[in-house]
Amino acid sequence: MQPSTIAFHETSERAGALLESGAAFARLQGQLPAPAAHAQPVDVVVIGAGQAGLSVGFHLARAGLGFVILDAHRRVGDSWRKRWDSLRLFTPARYDSLVGMPFPAPAGHFPTKDEMAEYLEAYAERFALPVRCGVRVDEVWRSGERYLVRAGAQDYLARHVVVAAARHQEPKLPAFASALDPSIRQWHSSQYRNASQLNAGTALLVGAGNSGAEIALDLARTHRVWLAGRHPGHLPVAYDGALARHVVVPIVFRVLFHRVLTADNALGRKARPKFVGHSGPLIRVRPRQLAAAGVQRVARLADVRDGQPVLEDGRRLSVDNVVWCTGYRPGLDWLKLPALGTDSRPDQYRGVATREPGLYFVGLPFQHSPSSAMIHGVARDARRVAERIVQRMRMSV
Numbered sequence: 158m159q160p161s162t163i164a165f166h167e168t169s170e171r172a173g174a175l176l177e178s179g180a181a182f183a184r185l186q187g188q189l190p191a192p193a194a195h196a197q198p199v200d201v202v203v204i205g206a207g208q209a210g211l212s213v214g215f216h217l218a219r220a221g222l223g224f225v226i227l228d229a230h231r232r233v234g235d236s237w238r239k240r241w242d243s244l245r246l247f248t249p250a251r252y253d254s255l256v257g258m259p260f261p262a263p264a265g266h267f268p269t270k271d272e273m274a275e276y277l278e279a280y281a282e283r284f285a286l287p288v289r290c291g292v293r294v295d296e297v298w299r300s301g302e303r304y305l306v307r308a309g310a311q312d313y314l315a316r317h318v319v320v321a322a323a324r325h326q327e328p329k330l331p332a333f334a335s336a337l338d339p340s341i342r343q344w345h346s347s348q349y350r351n352a353s354q355l356n357a358g359t360a361l362l363v364g365a366g367n368s369g370a371e372i373a374l375d376l377a378r379t380h381r382v383w384l385a386g387r388h389p390g391h392l393p394v395a396y397d398g399a400l401a402r403h404v405v406v407p408i409v410f411r412v413l414f415h416r417v418l419t420a421d422n423a424l425g426r427k428a429r430p431k432f433v434g435h436s437g438p439l440i441r442v443r444p445r446q447l448a449a450a451g452v453q454r455v456a457r458l459a460d461v462r463d464g465q466p467v468l469e470d471g472r473r474l475s476v477d478n479v480v481w482c483t484g485y486r487p488g489l490d491w492l493k494l495p496a497l498g499t500d501s502r503p504d505q506y507r508g509v510a511t512r513e514p515g516l517y518f519v520g521l522p523f524q525h526s527p528s529s530a531m532i533h534g535v536a537r538d539a540r541r542v543a544e545r546i547v548q549r550m551r552m553s554v
């Protein structure tokens with residue numbers, strides 16, 4: 158984009174009924190393509206070779222299943238490489254390991270984005286995971302008792318499909334973004350790399366979650382920065398202090414985000430919409446730091462009039478740049494299956510699609526808990542999904 162354009166146990170009977178309803182859905186669509194003659198049969202296709210896909214791959218390999226991991230990027234780790242230059246993970250190395258291979262750094266080190274990318278690439282190599290890079294999945298259809306996965310010229314016929322690609326793919330922008338004056342440079346946070354992309358002068362960051370706050374600090378060194386949006390809350394202690402390191406962060410990551418707030422309890426279900434539709438609390442940045450860096454907090458952005466941004470309180474800002482830190486859409490239109498709810502998000506319980514018997518998800522925001530979409534939490538969901546696949550494979554032989 159250019160600037161300014163911008164655990165349920167199911168019987169085989171139930172599985173059969175679900176297969177039938179999926180086939181009916183495809184017939185209704187009337188578009189089910191015929192698989193190519195050279196379609197490759199495989200037990201499992203995993204879509205996405207980020208931390209979620211690699212974690213599932215680890216368990217599938219151990220179980221001895223035939224599978225392939227497809228990823229649109231050129232290299233494993235590219236999701237991280239493509240993030241902004243100064244990005245360091247907010248989770249120290251002790252929370253950045255996938256199952257079976259410790260992150261190669263002292264426990265308190267905050268990895269750079271490139272170090273994380275290298276780690277993922279090394280992980281795929283170490284466990285000889287069958288990753289095919291540069292392969293974008295265009296469509297997934299039900300074809301009888303298998304899934305037809307279309308990826309460019311290659312078709313796969315899979316018994317099971319794991320979608321490990323459901324986050325941070327399709328930028329979400331308000332409709333009025335296109336009404337900004339063409340002289341204002343605008344970027345989504347996923348496209349932001351560093352200040353040199355921007356016009357000199359002022360920058361409005363829309364969305365005050367973790368990305369907004371971190372990019373605000375990055376830009377405050379070179380630009381006058383406004384940060385628009387509601388404050389999502391923050392950790393009550395300095396992130397780099399001993400109290401945070403030894404007490405607060407372990408409690409938040411390992412207990413609150415992993416065990417306390419889950420889809421299985423009322424507290425978790427209440428918190429879920431906040432994590433899914435909005436930003437969770439600020440992890441590393443504190444309001445005091447933003448103020449010290451000269452970042453000015455302003456109301457939510459309400460509209461664009463005469464090419465200029467207008468805030469909810471009626472204030473009109475004259476800006477040279479806008480960075481949209483407004484999050485992502487699910488971006489799963491390529492799933493030609495009855496798998497999504499009315500909000501376009503997957504209908505799933507613990508990663509198992511509720512209306513498709515061979516479809517799974519890993520890495521969704523609050524899939525089971527907030528940690529589902531974090532490095533230290535993805536392992537639990539990945540293992541569970543892999544176990545379910547193995548169980549169903551056994552049931553079907």
Ligand SMILES: Cc1cc2nc3c(=O)[nH]c(=O)nc-3n(C[C@H](O)[C@H](O)[C@H](O)COP(=O)(O)OP(=O)(O)OC[C@H]3O[C@@H](n4cnc5c(N)ncnc54)[C@H](O)[C@@H]3O)c2cc1C
Nearest residue numbers: 205207208209228229236246247248293294322520531532
């Ligand atoms: C700015 C930022 C900072 C973060 N910092 C941290 C942190 O410090 N600690 C932490 O625990 N978490 C952090 N996260 C959250 C999370 O760990 C990362 O987003 C992580 O990259 C998610 O991994 P994933 O495997 O679920 O998805 P991704 O890393 O996005 O990988 C998905 C893969 O799927 C591929 N894909 C998508 N669609 C298709 C398709 N149709 N066909 C083929 N391939 C496809 C993509 O190419 C991509 O490689 C951060 C997130 C962001 C955005």
